Amino acid sequence: MTAITSTSTARASGSSSHALLHHAHPFTTIDESDVDFETARLIAELHLQDIADIEGRRKGKGRAGVKSDEEYALELMMSELQSVVSISEDNRLAQSISKALETDAAYLDAFMTAEAAAEADRRVAEAVSNGQPLPPPIPAQTRLEHRAFDMEPKFVDDSLAPIQTVKSLAPKVKGTDAGKQPVRTVSHTPAGTIASSSRSGTKEPRVECTACGERVRVGKAFLTSCSHQYCPDCLNDLVEAFTRDESLYPLRCCKEPIDIHAVRPFITKPGLATLFEVKHSEFSVPVSDRLYCAAPTCSAFLDSVNQYRDQFVQCPNCAFSTCRLCKQAYHFGDCAHVNAATDAVRDLARQQGWQTCPGCNAIVELDVGCYHMTCRCRKEFCYLCAQTWKQCTCPQWDENRLVTAAQQRVQNEVGVREAAREAYVAPIAWQARIREMANTLRENHECNNHSWRYRHGGGQCQSCYHTLPQFLLICRNCRYLACKRCTLNRL
Secondary structure, X not given: OOOOEEOOOOOOOOOOHHHHHOXXXXXXXXXXXXXXXXXXXXXXXXXXXXXXXXXXXXXXXXXXXXXXXXXXHHHHHHHHXXXXXXXXXXXXXXXXXHHHHHHHHHHHHHHHHHHHHHHHHHXXXXXXXXXXXXXXXOHHHHHHOOOOOOOOXXXXXXXXXXXXXXXOOOOOEOOOOHHHOOOOOEEEOOOOOEEEOOOOOOOOOEEEOOOXXXXXXXXXXXXXXXXXXXXXXXXHHHHHHHHHOXXXXXXXXOOEEOOHHHHHHHOOOOOHHHXXXXXXXXXXXXXXXXXXXXXXXXOOEEEEHHHOOOOEEEOOOOOOEEEOOOOOEOOOOOOHHHHHHHHHHHHHHHHHOOEEOOOOOOEEOOOOOOOEEEOOOOOEEEOOOOXXXXXXXXXXXXXXXXXXXXXXXXXXXXXXXHHHHHHHHXXXXXXXXXHHHHHHHHXXXXXXXXXXXXXXXXXXXXXXXXXXXXXXXXXXXXXXXXXXXXXXXXX
């Protein structure tokens, strides 16, 4: 940093440049180690303002075309001070660039690792398809498949640190009595923005959205009871998904319900607030008690069957009449013919090995997993006997499904690429690993406390069955694979 000088800040109306230059406290060099760039810049600007005042008072007092030693000294000092200001501006720009690089470095490193691993995986796939020996894994593949690897590394931003105040802009000056010098105080933020004490203010802090990771002003974020923050866009997306997917009822985060009255002011999409309230009212009624309009082109929710006394209910939207007993279209006589059709569907379900939910009478089919079923109506029951879960003596697993589930969990843990490599290179060890996971699932198939980490590579969520191209989350305990929405708002 260029050495700068200090002068008295007294500005008596009758003072002259002579008084400034030959004050009782003459110019002395400030030790650079005592001053930071911003403080030096402010001191330099104050001195420049002093010089401008002096030159304004001196106009017309000297001989034309002749500069005195005093004027040369002021010009030299002004050049030095302007150099200090320029250096400070360059330093501010350098710090800004450095912070940007620091913020993005982790993301760039993770991205480059993923790209290198993807290229290596492509070579492995080509080798497998051509029947050639597999190339050894590169460090990027090993790092990518490690549990600690994170495609979205966290960066600690110090921009939310408390505002600090500089006690004095007048640093310790060698050879002077600093205690007698006037003091000018300013406040500045950690980012380096300087303002006078009369204009200082605080910016509204920002928080990170739990769903998308974007930083949003704390006043616009929605805070849940589990201390998670949602930006307006993500909250509106969640509410919109809720209106289409009953498994998100009740609206929740980390298994804790979200107050619908608190959500209402944050819903900004046109018509979404009304639809949300209608769907919340519908989902709050047990499935077996819900009555819908029997008209295929309407199907509006009419209310709970317990709210009506008459057998037939007229839809307020289309005026179609629905029987509240059999929930079919208006008909004469009893509902025997409807029950006969339902019995035929039940017979078909039994022939196909399907089961009927005892809570809502919906027909369900087990694809993979244990016999513990959780219906959309939130009824938990045994797939074999349809009894309430843990109220029967049926086995928990079918052995074939158990092996399939164990293979899926191991594949979730190591990734599709590594699973293919291990099964090809060491098939005996691979099968032993699957048997070990099968034994674990047989004894402890329920994971009540998921511990999630990011897993790069994308895949299908085992909860909502949506396919994500870039990454999913995997439970460290049970190796269950899920998308971020399911980990927060469904599981």
